[in-house]
Amino acid sequence: MDEQERARREETVRRWFRMWLERRDTGIGAIFAPEAVYVESWGPEYRGAEQIAHWFREWNSRGRVTRWQIRSFLHSGDRTAVEWYFQDRMDSGAEEAFDGVSLIEWTREGRIARLQEFGCRLDRYDPYRNGPEPEFQGETVPWL
Numbered sequence: 278m279d280e281q282e283r284a285r286r287e288e289t290v291r292r293w294f295r296m297w298l299e300r301r302d303t304g305i306g307a308i309f310a311p312e313a314v315y316v317e318s319w320g321p322e323y324r325g326a327e328q329i330a331h332w333f334r335e336w337n338s339r340g341r342v343t344r345w346q347i348r349s350f351l352h353s354g355d356r357t358a359v360e361w362y363f364q365d366r367m368d369s370g371a372e373e374a375f376d377g378v379s380l381i382e383w384t385r386e387g388r389i390a391r392l393q394e395f396g397c398r399l400d401r402y403d404p405y406r407n408g409p410e411p412e413f414q415g416e417t418v419p420w421l
Contacts, residue, residue, distance in 0.1 A: 278352060278354070282387075283350075283352050285387060286350075286352065286357050286383065286387070287350050287357075289308055289387070289388075289389070290347070290350070290357070290359055290379075290381070291347065292304070292308065293308055293389075294345045294347065294361075296333070297333075297337075297342040297345055298342055298343075298344075298345060300337045300341065300342075302330060302333060302334065305326060305329060305330040305333060306326050307388070308388060308389055309326040309329055309388055309389045309392075310326065310384045310386075310388040310389065310390050311325060311326050311327075312324075312325060312326075312390075313325065313326055313329060313388070313389055313390055313391065313392070314390075314391045314392075315329050315332075315391075315392045315393075316391075316392070316393040316394065317394055318375075318377060318395055318396035319396065339367060339368050339369075340365055340366065340367040340368060341365065341366050341367075342363070342364070342365050343364045343365060343366050344362065344363065344364040344374075345361060345362075345363050345364075346361060346362045346363075347359060347360070347361050348360040348361055348362065355382060355383050355385075356380065356381060356382050356383070357380075357381045357383065358378055358379070358380055358381070359378065359379045359381065360376075360377075360378050361376070361377050361378070361379070362374070362375075362376055362377075363375055363376075363377055363396075374399055375396045375397060375398055375399055376396070376397040376399065377394055377395060377396045377397065378394070378395045379392055379393070379394050379395075380392070380393050380395070400414075402414060
């Protein structure tokens, strides 16, 4: 993959993230292949660009992404990994923030064929800080 292709892929991802921050669809059909699959970090799976667009509109009717910051890109063949930080606020008042990675598979035409997210909590801790036996926090993780 040449530098121009890397730059095009990175701009496509940035465009997708901006759509969420602006709450405005500026071309989901141009970003995702018609048969694309999108898997959120906590389980929901959307099939097809039309369903991805529906999810985008519906989600933004009840919440707002307040920050989605890209930290790095890794490219290999027809795949890209994107490391990021995410924050949102729902109309109900609920807020969440977490680190994440998106693994993206591209079509030959340069659209996203598959995107799967992985999330990581921000409240990390050392389970061995008090000795050789681990002490785990008893909280459950909603997306695991």
